[in-house]
Amino acid sequence: MKVFIVYAHPESKSFNGSFLNATVKHLESRGNEVRVSDLYQENFKAIVDASDFLNHNPEERLQVVTASFLANKEDKLTADVKKAQENLKWADLVVLQFPLWWFSMPAIMKGWVERVFSCGFGYGVGEHSDKRWGDRYGEGMLAGKRAILAITVGGWVSHYSARGINGPIEDLLFPITHGVLNYIGMTAMPSHITYRTDGANEDKFGETTHEWFQKLDTIETANPIPYRKQNFGDYEIPSLELKAGLEKPGQLGFALARQE
Amino acid sequence: MKVFIVYAHPESKSFNGSFLNATVKHLESRGNEVRVSDLYQENFKAIVDASDFLNHNPEERLQVVTASFLANKEDKLTADVKKAQENLKWADLVVLQFPLWWFSMPAIMKGWVERVFSCGFGYGVGEHSDKRWGDRYGEGMLAGKRAILAITVGGWVSHYSARGINGPIEDLLFPITHGVLNYIGMTAMPSHITYRTDGANEDKFGETTHEWFQKLDTIETANPIPYRKQNFGDYEIPSLELKAGLEKPGQLGFALARQE
Numbered sequence: 001m002k003v004f005i006v007y008a009h010p011e012s013k014s015f016n017g018s019f020l021n022a023t024v025k026h027l028e029s030r031g032n033e034v035r036v037s038d039l040y041q042e043n044f045k046a047i048v049d050a051s052d053f054l055n056h057n058p059e060e061r062l063q064v065v066t067a068s069f070l071a072n073k074e075d076k077l078t079a080d081v082k083k084a085q086e087n088l089k090w091a092d093l094v095v096l097q098f099p100l101w102w103f104s105m106p107a108i109m110k111g112w113v114e115r116v117f118s119c120g121f122g123y124g125v126g127e128h129s130d131k132r133w134g135d136r137y138g139e140g141m142l143a144g145k146r147a148i149l150a151i152t153v154g155g156w157v158s159h160y161s162a163r164g165i166n167g168p169i170e171d172l173l174f175p176i177t178h179g180v181l182n183y184i185g186m187t188a189m190p191s192h193i194t195y196r197t198d199g200a201n202e203d204k205f206g207e208t209t210h211e212w213f214q215k216l217d218t219i220e221t222a223n224p225i226p227y228r229k230q231n232f233g234d235y236e237i238p239s240l241e242l243k244a245g246l247e248k249p250g251q252l253g254f255a256l257a258r259q260e
Numbered sequence: 261m262k263v264f265i266v267y268a269h270p271e272s273k274s275f276n277g278s279f280l281n282a283t284v285k286h287l288e289s290r291g292n293e294v295r296v297s298d299l300y301q302e303n304f305k306a307i308v309d310a311s312d313f314l315n316h317n318p319e320e321r322l323q324v325v326t327a328s329f330l331a332n333k334e335d336k337l338t339a340d341v342k343k344a345q346e347n348l349k350w351a352d353l354v355v356l357q358f359p360l361w362w363f364s365m366p367a368i369m370k371g372w373v374e375r376v377f378s379c380g381f382g383y384g385v386g387e388h389s390d391k392r393w394g395d396r397y398g399e400g401m402l403a404g405k406r407a408i409l410a411i412t413v414g415g416w417v418s419h420y421s422a423r424g425i426n427g428p429i430e431d432l433l434f435p436i437t438h439g440v441l442n443y444i445g446m447t448a449m450p451s452h453i454t455y456r457t458d459g460a461n462e463d464k465f466g467e468t469t470h471e472w473f474q475k476l477d478t479i480e481t482a483n484p485i486p487y488r489k490q491n492f493g494d495y496e497i498p499s500l501e502l503k504a505g506l507e508k509p510g511q512l513g514f515a516l517a518r519q520e
Contacts, residue, residue, distance in 0.1 A: 010309045011322040046306040047368045048361075049270045062271040065414070065458060101308075102373050103439035104364055108307045111367030137425060154325070158499040165397060165490060165500040167514050172435055174427060179363035198325060230425060239418040240425040253513060254427050 001032050001220060004091035006084075008039045008098040008109040015197045016099055016152055018205065019212075023095075023150075026213045035087050039108045044080065046111030052078055065119050072120035084116040093219060094147040094186060096176075099197070100154075103172050113180055122184045130238055137178075138229030140185030146219060147186040149173060150212065152197040160195070169193060174254045178227055187224045189215075228259045261292050261480060264351035266344075268299045268358040268369040275457045276359055276412055279469065283355075283410075286473045295347050299368045304340065306371030312338055325379050332380035344376040353479060354407040354446060356436075359457070360414075363432050373440055382444045390498055397438075398489030400445030406479060407446040409433060410472065412457040420455070429453060434514045438487055447484045449475075488519045 005023065009016040020036070027034045037044075045052075050062045053071035071077050077085075088094060098105050105113075117123060126135030135143075153160065153169070160169040170177075173191055181188040192215055194200070194208040215222070228234045234246055242256050265283065269276040280296070287294045297304075305312075310322045313331035331337050337345075348354060358365050365373075377383060386395030395403075413420065413429075420429040430437075433451055441448040452475060454460070454468040475482070488494045494506055502516050511518075 010307075010324065013321045014323075040307070040309065046371065047270075047300070048366070049300065061273045063274075063458075064270065102370070102377070102443075103435035104370065106308070107367045107371030107374055110362070110364065110370050111306065113362050114367055117362070156499070158501055161501060162513070163501040163516060165495055165502070165517070166439065167434060167517065171431070171513050172439070175363035175432055175435070179426065179432070198323075235425055239416070241418055241421060241423040242425070250510060250512075252422070252510075253431050253515075255513075256423060257425070257427065 001092040002090055003027055003032050003034045003093045003095060004087045005034065005036045005095040005097060006039065006109065006112060007036060008106045008112075010040045012041075015194075015200055015205070016097065019150070019152075019194075019209065020097060022209050023097075023212070023216070026209075027216060030217065035090070037084060037087065037112075039112055042080070044108055044112055045115070046108045048111070048114045052081070052115055054078065065124065068119035069124060072118045077118060078115075081115050081118065084112070085118075085121060088116070088142055088145075092145060094142075094145060094181075095150055096147070097150040099152045100172075103166065105176065117180070117184055132231060133238055133240060134230075135185065136183050136230060138182060138185060138227065139231060140183075143185035145186045146189055146224070147181040148189040148215075148219065149176060149181075149191040151191060152194045154198050155195065157195045160193075171254050174257075177225060178254070178257055182225075182227045188227060189219060189222065189224050226259045227257050234259070261352040262350055263287055263292050263294045263353045263355060264347045265294065265296045265355040265357060266299065266369065266372060267296060268366045268372075270300045272301075275454075275460055275465070276357065278465065279410070279412075279454075279472075280357060282469050283357075283472070283476070286469075287476060290477065295350070297344060297347065297372075299372055302340070304368060304372055305375070306368045308371070308374045312341070312375055314338065325384065328379035329384060332378045337378060338375075341375050341378065344372070345378075345381055348376070348402055348405075352405060354402075354405060354441075355410055356407070357410040359412045360432075363426065365436065377440070377444055392491060393498055393500060394490075395445065396443050396490060398442060398445060398487065399491060400443075403445035405446045406449055406484070407441040408449040408475075408479065409436060409441075409451040411451060412454045414458050415455065417455045420453075431514050434517075437485060438514070438517055442485075442487045448487060449479060449482065449484050486519045487517050494519070 007020050024034050053067040055076035056067045098109050125140050128134050159166050177188040192212050247256050267280050284294050313327040315336035316327045358369050385400050388394050419426050437448040452472050507516050
């Protein structure tokens with residue numbers, strides 16, 4: 001398969017750097033094609049501004065959605081963004097690899113999401129009307145591709161458990177797995193998480209990469225996170241609220257997005 | 261009171277820009293002192309890297325937590341970060357104002373969080389042992405100050421409701437209100453949210469600012485989000501799991517962090 005890894009860490013001689021190198025080596029040894037975008041090394045521009053839209057008149061008020069839509073439509077996005085979009089279209093599997101900082105992705109990767117998923121590519125795709133609210137949440141330009149997060153966390157697994165003080169890790173990652181990956185149409189797989197990375201030794205590295213490689217080797221047939229699709233009858237339109245009675249007893253909040 | 265507003269939007273002639281100006285005018289008219297950090301206008305550096313730590317030897321491997329700790333301790337953080345920390349220490353109320361992009365804060369503000377909340381200031385504060393896991397979640401350098409998010413959202417309120425497709429807005433914001441504001445010791449207030457901002461007219465602007473100003477005028481005595489504190493008996497230490505029986509029947513996930 002074709003794998004596109006988007007990677008964000010400022011130090012190549014880090015746990016994350018070693019994890020990336022081992023991942024590429026493993027994937028290639030199994031006959032996969034791999035492309036890597038190392039956002040720090042590329043000095044990827046992290047913020048959205050008027051210079052992202054080459055057909056935008058800098059004298060005029062910037063309306064981000066409109067400017068993004070017009071740049072996308074008229075092929076006036078910047079070269080770095082177009083290259084990332086090409087890599088996404090090329091890939092069968094997209095991996096976002098990063099350390100969890102303040103319970104989310106590093107700013108440089110957040111900026112990558114904001115810039116690369118332009119209007120007409122990542123959002124604002126398809127018919128928007130009283131009957132259909134766009135091609136998103138299971139549909140869109142990248143539908144059919146699989147995507148997974150590979151993250152490192154400083155704290156303990158219990159701190160991120162069902163009763164952990166930080167909140168359950170699956171819920172902390174929901175704005176990304178559901179709000180980004182599933183939103184743009186990709187099939188989100190359960191995240192790979194390495195806890196207590198600071199001070200991790202070789203044994204720990206060996207354990208987590210062993211588990212990770214097994215996931216990668218079977219990812220084409222493994223079960224994804226069972227997120228509901230938007231336009232297949234589960235939601236009222238245009239209110240986009242889950243229809244009554246579809247949830248299991250006791251399900252609340254983010255769990256309602258899961259069809260299980 | 262002293263109010264520090266951190267603001268992230270690339271266009272001053274936007275809904276957010278007008279909202280900021282109206283907020284400053286209102287607060288000052290009521291006798292408050294106001295400081296604003298306009299991250300886009302300041303061209304605030306959005307990414308964490310080795311150059312953030314002036315006593316870090318660039319030849320050596322960067323370990324972010326260690327480098328941040330040492331720079332914090334030896335007064336070797338950069339001038340922009342030190343200025344932000346001074347403003348935070350000065351303030352009684354901190355406002356983070358931004359458009360919700362991809363269900364989180366814009367990258368430039370995420371980078372502000374990553375850089376300003378250095379080790380020894382925002383995290384890694386106080387004793388870390390088997391008995392006490394740092395001064396965080398209700399304690400820390402900024403304890404006693406109040407903080408609130410003022411955000412704009414493109415979608416409809418129903419899309420962010422209890423059964424909405426995007427997930428409940430309070431849960432989407434939990435990594436910020438709980439994981440940043442409460443983590444560093446501040447008292448998080450219920451967020452102010454303006455929906456369907458794109459194409460909003462003057463009536464809508466008047467309505468939301470009217471409601472916002474009322475919140476600001478009463479914020480010193482209003483009820484905060486009732487997040488539990490870490491070190492006052494509710495959590496097992498060091499597993500940091502909520503002790504059995506403290507939750508209400510049916511409470512799960514992020515709701516367990518609320519004492520109600």
